[in-house]
Every structure is written in C-alpha cells, then in structure tokens.
Amino acid sequence: MEALHHFSAVTGLSANSDKSSIYMAGVDDETKTKLLESTCFRAGSFPMKYLGLPLSPKKWTKLDCHQLSMKVTEKIRSVASRHLSYAGKLQVVNSILFSLHNFWGAVFILPQIVLKDVDEKCQDYLWGSSENAKKVSLVAWEKVCKPKKHGGLNIRSCRKWNMASVGKLVWLLVTDNEALWVKWVHGIYMKSDVDFWSHTPPSDCSWYWKNLNKIKLGMQQWFSQRRYMLTKDGNYSVTMSYLTLLANTDEMEDHTHLFVDCAWSKAVWRDIEQWLGVQVPQVEANMMLQFIHKKRWCRMKKEIIAAAHGARIYFI
Structure with missing residues (x-):
C-alpha cells in the first residue's frame, strides 16, 4: 500500500475501493484475509477483463471463448451483412470478422475447437449458409485461404494466423532480451537456459508456456524441412x-x-x-x-x- 499512498500524495488521486479488486494466487486464506483488510479492496475472480479481453491463469476452454464466437455470429446475423454479394461478403470476412478474431488471437493460444468454429462460421457466411438453409461450399476452405496469386481469395485461416501471431512471442524471446516479460520468463522458466531453441519446459510450468514451446517445435520443423x-x-x-x-x-x-x-x-x-x-x-x-x-x-x-x-x- 506504500506505493499507492505515495502515488496519491504526489498526484492527488486515490484508488476507488468500490471499483478496485485485488487478484491473488498461491497464497493461503489467512494471507488473503490480511491483504483484503489492509487494502480495503474486494477479492477479484478470474476470468477478469482487461482492455476488453478476458484474462485467466487457467487453460482456455470453448466456454471461455464463447464471447468471441458470439461476436462473430452477431456480425454475420446483422441485416446489412446478409444481403451482400460474394465480393461484399469477402470484404466482411477479411476486415470485420478477421479483426474480431485477431484481437483475441494476437494474445492468446486459442483452443483448436474454437478456431475451427470461427473458420466454419466464416466459411458458411461466405457461401451463403445459415441456420435455416445449408449451402454447399463451392471451393474447399484450404484453397480459399491461399493468396490470390495461387488461386485463393487471400482469406487468413484462423488456425494458421493464431499460430503466426503467437509466434511473434517466440521471436521476441529470441531477439528482445530487454522486454520486461522476456526478463520475467528468463527469471521464472529459463533460469539456466540461455538458448530458447534448446530449452525444455519444466513439467510444473503453465499450460501457456508448454503450448508456446510446442509452437517453437513447429517453427523448428520449418527449418528442418528446408522450407526456411x-x-x-x-x-x-x-x-x-x-x-x-x-x-x-x-x-x-x-x-x-x-x-x-x-x-x-x-x-x-x-x-x-x-x-x-x-x-x-x-x-x-x-x-x-x-x-x-x-x-x-x-x-x-x-x-x-x-x-x-x-x-x-x-x-x-
């Protein structure tokens, strides 16, 4: 609380106890009670929202990502989106629907079932399918997601884009040693490992760190297969x-x-x-x-x- 009191004394601002919550992990009940009494904050529960994104220390499930699926469905069901040509629907998929997914996918490793669900919703919307009427896709989704010069429509696959977006974190771990979260990772998980490529995640690490290392293995296969x-x-x-x-x-x-x-x-x-x-x-x-x-x-x-x-x- 010393830091909060000092901030209040310098700026004249004070934390609103009714709007402030404290999130605790790895502490016993007695410690939790003391912290709540000293701060006068209420105990927060996960998932919590930060900048519109839900944050949770646990592994993501389909239920946790229900909000993403609902937002995509709402955009598809809007009257303006339903009465568009193929070209218009393509623009909606590449701009509006992709931006919704990218807002989540650039931060989280999303469950495969969620990524598949979003891809299916975009596919059905593009070809005119709905809950009442199912239409056959004219072209396979894998081909549609290819660049235009290769015969596709330049749509970004949610599964591959999520891997590429989170892959930026792998790149930062290799190149940017000054970033605060990179220093934190080295202090918690990579205490004795200097090289991230040869690092083996410990068995008691978080699920996110394990999945980040799985993405690292996938990127290493690109090089072993001489693709890059x-x-x-x-x-x-x-x-x-x-x-x-x-x-x-x-x-x-x-x-x-x-x-x-x-x-x-x-x-x-x-x-x-x-x-x-x-x-x-x-x-x-x-x-x-x-x-x-x-x-x-x-x-x-x-x-x-x-x-x-x-x-x-x-x-x-």
Missing part, C-alpha cells in the same frame, strides 16, 4: 527457390551470392540494364545506392535506376 533457413549474416530467407540457384548444393545462402554472384541474378540485372539503356555495376544494395548518388545524372534518372534496383531485389 538462416543465412550466414543471421537473417531469414526462403530457401525453396534458392536451392535451384545454388544447384541443389548444401551451401548456406548469403546476400552477396544471391544479389551479386548468382548467374540468374546477373541475367535479371542485364535485362533491366538493356531495358533502361544504361550500364550499372552489379554490387550490393548499399554500394549500389552510393554509386547512383555519386553519378552526375539528372534526378529523374537516378530515381528510375534506384527504383529498378529495388524491383530487382523484390523480384529475386
């Missing part, structure tokens, strides 16, 4: 297309080979030079920009060549 890999300079690169450039060798890809030494990359740059009618040395990106900056060309020519160089990197 690390370059020599520590950056990620998609390797399926690079294997052809490397003549199917086991050599690790790097930026110098990809954008400077690779024969296919050189052929792409020669075609660009021929199209622009100029000759520019094939060097790394930062050296290329320095070369363009030093040349006594007009501003428009410099911008065109710089844009062409950027397009080449994006194409490769």
